Every structure is written in structure tokens, then in C-alpha cells.
Amino acid sequence: MLRQLRSSLLAVIVLTALLGLVYPLAITGLAQVLWPHQANGSRVEQHGRLVGSTLIGQDFRSEPRYFHSRPSASAEDPAATAASNLGPNSASLSLQIRSRLKAFLGREGPYDPGLTAAMVPADAVTSSGSGVDPDISMANAAIQAHRVAAVRGLPLAAVMRLVAAHTGGLSGGLFGPVSVNVLALNLALNAAYTP
Amino acid sequence: MTASGWLQVGLLLVVLTAITPLLGGYIHRVFSGERVLLTRLLGPVERRLSALLAGPEPAAQEWKGYAGSVLMFSAVCWLALFLILRTQSIQPLNPQGFRSAPWDLSFNTASSFVSNTGWQFYGGERTLSNFAQMAGIAVQGFLSGAVGIAAGVAIARGFANRAGKELGNFWVDLVRALLYVLLPLSIVGSAFLVSQGAIQTLAGDVHLSTLAGGSQTLALGPAASQKAVMLLGSNGGGFFAVNSAMPFEDPTGLANFLEMLMMLAIPAALTATYGRIVGNRRQGWVLYAVMLVMFLGAAAVAYPAESRPSPAMRAAGVHGVNMEGKDQRLQVSDSTLMAVAGTTTGNGSTDTALDSFTGLGGSVPMANIMTGEVIFGAVGSGLYGMLLMVLLAVFVAGLMVGRTPEYLGKRIEAREIKLVTIGAIAVPLIVLFMTAWAISARYGMRSIFNAGPQGFSETLYAYTSQVNNNGSAFGGYVGFLQPHAPGNTGASGVTFADLAGGAAMLVGRFLPMLAALAVAGSLSGKRTIAAGEGTMRTDTGVFAVLLLATIAIVALLTFVPSLMLGPLVQALTPRLF
Numbered sequence: 001m002l003r004q005l006r007s008s009l010l011a012v013i014v015l016t017a018l019l020g021l022v023y024p025l026a027i028t029g030l031a032q033v034l035w036p037h038q039a040n041g042s043r044v045e046q047h048g049r050l051v052g053s054t055l056i057g058q059d060f061r062s063e064p065r066y067f068h069s070r071p072s073a074s075a076e077d078p079a080a081t082a083a084s085n086l087g088p089n090s091a092s093l094s095l096q097i098r099s100r101l102k103a104f105l106g107r108e109g110p111y112d113p114g115l116t117a118a119m120v121p122a123d124a125v126t127s128s129g130s131g132v133d134p135d136i137s138m139a140n141a142a143i144q145a146h147r148v149a150a151v152r153g154l155p156l157a158a159v160m161r162l163v164a165a166h167t168g169g170l171s172g173g174l175f176g177p178v179s180v181n182v183l184a185l186n187l188a189l190n191a192a193y194t195p
Numbered sequence: 196m197t198a199s200g201w202l203q204v205g206l207l208l209v210v211l212t213a214i215t216p217l218l219g220g221y222i223h224r225v226f227s228g229e230r231v232l233l234t235r236l237l238g239p240v241e242r243r244l245s246a247l248l249a250g251p252e253p254a255a256q257e258w259k260g261y262a263g264s265v266l267m268f269s270a271v272c273w274l275a276l277f278l279i280l281r282t283q284s285i286q287p288l289n290p291q292g293f294r295s296a297p298w299d300l301s302f303n304t305a306s307s308f309v310s311n312t313g314w315q316f317y318g319g320e321r322t323l324s325n326f327a328q329m330a331g332i333a334v335q336g337f338l339s340g341a342v343g344i345a346a347g348v349a350i351a352r353g354f355a356n357r358a359g360k361e362l363g364n365f366w367v368d369l370v371r372a373l374l375y376v377l378l379p380l381s382i383v384g385s386a387f388l389v390s391q392g393a394i395q396t397l398a399g400d401v402h403l404s405t406l407a408g409g410s411q412t413l414a415l416g417p418a419a420s421q422k423a424v425m426l427l428g429s430n431g432g433g434f435f436a437v438n439s440a441m442p443f444e445d446p447t448g449l450a451n452f453l454e455m456l457m458m459l460a461i462p463a464a465l466t467a468t469y470g471r472i473v474g475n476r477r478q479g480w481v482l483y484a485v486m487l488v489m490f491l492g493a494a495a496v497a498y499p500a501e502s503r504p505s506p507a508m509r510a511a512g513v514h515g516v517n518m519e520g521k522d523q524r525l526q527v528s529d530s531t532l533m534a535v536a537g538t539t540t541g542n543g544s545t546d547t548a549l550d551s552f553t554g555l556g557g558s559v560p561m562a563n564i565m566t567g568e569v570i571f572g573a574v575g576s577g578l579y580g581m582l583l584m585v586l587l588a589v590f591v592a593g594l595m596v597g598r599t600p601e602y603l604g605k606r607i608e609a610r611e612i613k614l615v616t617i618g619a620i621a622v623p624l625i626v627l628f629m630t631a632w633a634i635s636a637r638y639g640m641r642s643i644f645n646a647g648p649q650g651f652s653e654t655l656y657a658y659t660s661q662v663n664n665n666g667s668a669f670g671g672y673v674g675f676l677q678p679h680a681p682g683n684t685g686a687s688g689v690t691f692a693d694l695a696g697g698a699a700m701l702v703g704r705f706l707p708m709l710a711a712l713a714v715a716g717s718l719s720g721k722r723t724i725a726a727g728e729g730t731m732r733t734d735t736g737v738f739a740v741l742l743l744a745t746i747a748i749v750a751l752l753t754f755v756p757s758l759m760l761g762p763l764v765q766a767l768t769p770r771l772f
Binding site: 001004005007008009010011012014015016019020021023024027028030031032034035038039040041042043046050051052053055056058059060061062063066070076077078079080081082083084085086087088089090091093094095097098101117118120121122123125126127128129130131132133134135136137178179183186187190 | 263275320321329330331338369381390393398400404407408409411421424435441448507518548551552553554644647648649768
């Protein structure tokens with residue numbers, strides 16, 4: 001009994017030092033040397049100023065010249081991640097989706113006259129799991145491209161070329177392109193067509 | 196549903212099947228004390244650590260001694276983690292200046308990580324310092340995983356032993372599991388995750404102003420090193436509240452694929468290790484085949500179910516797939532497959548909000564856990580949980596043909612069957628009792644977030660997940676109230692949920708483990724009988740079907756009524772609540 005207690009205490013102390021300090025600090029050192037960009041949060045700058053992380057979505061709704069991210073249940077706060085956690089038969093979820101749909105149609109409809117509710121992709125009106133989804137679907141981007149092109153006074157084809165260049169997003173191409181990275185796309189728009 | 200979604204399911208299982216005998220054989224060599232590639236490097240460390248903990252000449256222990264070491268070590272681990280959580284405010288590496296966690300939340304969290312559950316009532320990025328994450332939470336990712344692997348191997352030895360009652364030395368097994376299995380795989384895994392975009396730094400928050408002029412705070416920390424061991428060791432807790440949905444933990448589709456593989460690798464490999472320990476590899480493959488079939492079944496139900504709109508979406512006039520609670524890079528395919536991988540294994544890591552799954556889709560992760568975590572299960576405990584079901588299947592078959600049941604040439608008698616009953620049947624009963632208690636008491640209802648049947652589902656999921664040591668959740672269920680204020684100020688635990696869940700996790704971990712160790716002790720050294728004409732073989736497809744049926748019948752009889760009250764009723768109605 002006492003022997004086991006002594007072994008247990010020794011084990012917890014030695015192993016906490018090895019696995020709780022040496023191991024994570026060694027991995028941190030390795031990561032900072034080999035992949036400093038990723039290890040520090042894939043940060044991006046514009047004109048030398050830190051503007052975000054390509055892995056973390058941002059709220060662009062105040063600026064019509066930008067592509068907008070998906071709805072977020074956590075105000076796109078990466079320091080307090082959360083999903084809505086509303087159930088599949090939730091009446092309040094249904095109300096939220098209805099009002100997002102109305103807002104989406106109101107925002108994009110004037111620039112894309114053929115747009116109907118049936119054409120709105122699910123990702124545009126549902127909130128993400130992380131609350132900071134950095135991506136939108138290609139269909140969502142194709143609709144928003146009309147507004148971005150009109151507000152910036154650009155040909156739609158030019159905007160769509162940039163969308164295509166930022167498609168693939170985070171899937172790594174292993175299972176086909178699935179998403180458009182919104183922050184990277186908006187930064188590329190700014191770079192190509194100085195606002 | 197897409198072709199590439201199904202392709203990914205197939206690819207995952209092909210890769211898993213290919214590495215199972217390789218990793219399983221490696222783990223067998225490690226625990227037999229044979230030389231492996233890493234022995235040259237780690238041998239001296241292993242010898243010194245073993246000598247320190249078990250003495251210069253480690254003696255093999257019988258089941259009671261082994262169980263005693265497990266319990267004593269786990270108790271000290273629990274106390275260490277509890278103290279770290281309670282004294283967080285005076286520790287180093289706390290750039291955000293977080294206060295210590297409340298006592299009831301600390302009870303739940305310490306019980307969670309020591310029982311290899313990974314259940315989290317707290318949100319990591321707003322509650323825990325870098326020190327508590329590294330030296331508290333992540334260390335238990337290693338230690339509780341290693342305890343599971345050691346116990347699984349020791350129990351397999353007991354099943355195999357032809358003579359003698361010794362199952363091995365716990366301290367020697369613990370050190371081997373850590374140094375040769377979990378540590379090297381975690382180093383490779385965390386390096387890979389960082390290369391994909393997972394964060395690994397000791398810095399605190401980074402404040403910035405966004406492109407559209409808003410403000411944003413990036414919470415940074417040593418996430419990758421913790422994530423890797425949480426996946427490999429079946430604990431599964433996230434560095435961030437939303438676990439792998441957070442891109443800093445699971446940045447790409449490729450990373451997501453590897454994360455699923457990391458969750459499945461060791462639990463699957465241990466079936467091959469088992470086959471080698473008992474000297475008949477087919478015995479291991481039978482267990483693997485049953486697990487694989489159940490995994491495929493789960494994916495085949497969940498993926499189509501999530502590829503449709505939920506009733507809430509339909510009522511709002513939106514069609515397409517159920518994207519509520521799912522991230523775009525992961526879509527329905529990766530989100531659903533990881534939910535299946537995270538609940539068939541005892542891991543509980545997910546990259547999506549299960550609470551927002553459709554009724555049918557959400558019943559799949561719950562049903563996976565309700566099998567008693569034997570579809571791969573957690574490292575070690577998945578193996579011995581499955582072995583208890585094997586004995587049950589052998590016993591049922593023996594009753595049907597009127598012969599004394601045998602397994603591996605050993606008679607299965609009243610003592611073993613009593614212990615199997617305790618190990619395999621007690622857990623589901625505890626789940627049902629705790630759910631009934633929590634749902635019928637006002638203090639239990641406080642934790643519920645959604646209205647209607649979903650509120651019941653949240654409660655059922657919470658206790659199913661905690662008692663079976665999974666750790667995934669219908670995330671609306673709360674046990675910790677944190678106001679939007681810096682440094683945990685004013686945060687408080689929901690005492691009933693924290694204490695009931697914490698106690699349930701400990702019982703759910705150690706009761707079946709002790710029962711399985713006792714069975715192994717009872718079988719160890721039992722006289723073997725040569726196989727005759729009437730012997731039922733347990734390394735055939737017929738037995739695999741019987742085993743599958745036994746697991747399914749036990750789970751269905753126990754849980755169908757409660758599943759009907761929660762997720763399934765929502766699958767059957769378009770009504771909103």
C-alpha cells in the first residue's frame with residue numbers, strides 16, 4: 001500500500017515534468033523553428049498592419065465591398081468559440097434561419113436580380129460549428145460576387161476569377177475543392193484593385 | 196452526399212486496416228519486452244523509470260495487485276489535476292490571468308480527464324491557463340491513456356495464460372505504453388498538425404483590428420501538442436471549447452483525416468495485439484471485423500441523415516444539407532465521419548455541433564456510445580469491453596446448444612459470468628438511472644438548453660457519454676456558467692451536473708476495468724481443454740455474427756425506449772419545439 005503510494009507520487013511528479021513540460025516545450029520549439037507562420041496562428045497583414053488570421057473568419061457585414069462570412073453564434077470571437085447548439089426541431093433556430101434568409105436576399109437581391117430563396121445555399125443562412133468559420137461555399141461566393149463587383153465597379157468576370165483563385169480553401173485538395181477563404185479573397189481584392 | 200464523401204470513408208477504413216497489424220504487432224513486441232527500433236534510444240530511460248517506480252527487479256502482479264496499482268496511481272493523478280485546477284491563479288504561464296476554476300467544476304474536470312473521458316463543461320480558451328492545459332490536462336491525456344493500454348494488455352495476458360496467475364507489472368507496462376507508444380506517436384502527430392496550421396506557442400492573446408474595422412482577439416496557446424495526445428490516447432478533450440471545429444485545432448481536410456486516423460489507430464491495433472498475445476491472430480481479426488462492420492453501419496446511417504435539411508431549415512424555406520453547427524471546410528462528409536469516429540472510439544473529439552444534428556443523425560453518435568464503447572472504444576478499455584461481450588456471446592451460445600461455454604479452451608463458469616454481468620450491464624443501468632434522476636429533478640433541468648425532446652436528448656447524451664467515458668456532448672447542456680468578463684470573474688459551476696457527472700465518469704471507468712481484471716485473474720492459469728467436435732470456434736465468421744448480434748441486442752433492449760423519447764421522435768416529426 002505505502003509502496004504503491006510512493007510509486008504513484010513519484011510517477012506523477014516525474015511524468016508531469018517529462019510530459020507536461022519537456023514534451024510541450026520541445027514541440028513548441030520545433031514548431032517555432034520549422035513552421036513559425038502556422039504555429040503563431042497563420043496571421044496575415046495588409047500594408048504592414050496585422051489584420052487577422054486566414055484560419056479565422058471575420059465579420060464583414062458593415063462593408064458591402066467585401067465578401068461576407070457565414071453567420072456566427074459567437075460574434076466571430078476566436079477567444080470564446082461556440083456553436084448555436086440549437087436542435088434540429090428548434091423553433092428559435094427556424095426563426096433565426098428565416099431572418100438570415102430575408103437579410104441575405106435583401107442584401108444580394110438588388111445586385112443579382114434572378115436570385116430566389118430556393119437558390120440560397122445552406123451555408124449562407126446557418127451558423128458554423130466553430131463560430132469563426134473562415135470559409136464560404138462556392139455557390140455562396142458566386143452570389144455575393146455580383147454585389148462586390150457592382151460596389152467596386154469591376155466586371156463580374158474579374159471578381160469571379162479571384163474567387164476561383166481562392167477556391168479550394170482548406171481542404172488541401174485531397175477530396176476536391178469545397179470552400180472559398182473569405183479573408184484571403186477580400187485581401188486579394190484589395191491588392192488587385194486598390195480601394 | 197457526394198462520391199468523394201463515401202470515398203473518404205473507404206479510404207479511412209482501408210488505411211486503418213492496413214496499419215492495424217503493423218501497429219498491433221509493434222505494441223505486442225513492446226509489451227513482450229522485445230527490442231524495437233526505439234529501444235536503442237529509449238531503453239536507458241525506460242530502465243531507469245521502471246526501476247524508480249517498480250524497484251530494480253519488477254515482480255509480476257496478480258490481478259488484485261495490478262488493480263491496486265491502477266487505483267492508487269489514478270487517485271494520485273486525480274488529486275494532482277484537481278489541485279492544479281484549484282490553484283491556477285498562482286501558477287506561471289498564465290498570460291490571460293485566469294482565476295482558478297470553481298470546486299465543483301474542478302471535481303468534474305479532474306474526474307473527466309483521469310477517467311479518460313475528456314468531457315468538458317468549461318471552454319478551454321476562456322478558462323484554463325497554458326500551464327493548466329500542458330501540465331494538467333494534457334498530462335492526463337498521456338497517463339489515463341497509458342493506464343487503459345496497460346490494463347487492456349494485462350487483461351489479454353490473463354485470458355492467454357496457461358499457467359500462473361500473473362498479469363504483468365503495472366509500472367513496467369505504464370512506462371512502456373508512455374515511452375514507446377503514446378510519446379513517439381504524439382511527437383509525429385503534433386508536428387504534422389502544426390504543419391497544417393494548428394497553433395503551438397506559449398504566447399497569450401493577440402488583439403487586432405479586422406479588415407472591416409472591427410476588433411478581434413486571437414486566443415493562442417500550445418494546442419497541437421495537447422491535441423495529438425488527446426486523439427491518440429482516447430481522452431479527446433479540446434484545447435478550445437468547440438474542439439476540432441476550431442480551425443486552430445483542425446485546420447484542413449487533410450488534418451481532419453489524420454485526426455480520425457489517430458483516434459482509431461491504437462484501439463484498432465490492440466485487437467491485433469490481442470490476437471498475438473493469445474497466440475491466434477484470427478481471434479483478433481474477429482474482434483476487428485465486428486468493430487469495422489458496426490463503424491460502417493454508423494457511417495451509413497449518419498451521413499445520409501445529415502445530407503438533408505433539418506425540420507427547422509425546412510420550416511424557414513431553406514433546403515440543402517444540414518449545415519447548422521458544421522464548418523464549410525469540413526462539410527457534412529468530414530463532420531459526420533468524425534462524429535462517427537469520435538463516438539465509436541471512446542475519444543469524443545468532434546469537429547461539429549452534435550446538438551444541431553438531425554434527429555436520426557444525432558441518434559447515431561449516441562447509439563455508438565450505448566454499445567458500451569466496444570466499437571474500437573477507448574485505448575485498452577475498448578479491447579476489454581469487447582472481451583466481456585465475447586464472454587457474454589459465448590455464454591449465450593452455450594445456453595442455446597446446452598454445452599458448458601468455453602473460450603480459448605477455458606471453461607467459462609458462474610464466477611466469470613457474474614463478473615461479466617457487472618462489467619457489461621452495470622454501466623447501461625447507471626446511464627439510465629442518472630438520466631432519469633437528472634431529467635426529473637429541478638436542479639438537473641437547469642443544465643438543459645433546448646426545448647422539447649431535444650432537452651431530454653441532451654441529458655441522455657450527457658450521461659451516456661460521461662458514464663461510458665466518451666466525452667463528446669450535445670453541447671447545449673451546461674455545467675458551468677461563464678459571464679462575458681475577463682479572467683473567469685463571476686463564473687460558477689452547476690453543482691448537480693458537475694458532481695453527478697464527475698462521479699458517474701469515475702464509476703464508469705473503474706467498475707468495468709476492475710470487473711475485466713477480475714475476469715482475467717479468474718481465467719489466468721485455468722486448465723485448458725483440447726478442442727473437440729462439439730467446441731464452438733470463436734475465430735470464425737459465424738462467431739463474429741453472433742458477437743455482433745449480442746452487442747446489438749444488449750444495446751437495443753436497454754436503450755431503444757430512451758432513444759425513442761429523444762432523438763428518434765424528432766426524426767419522425769416536422770414539428771418545431
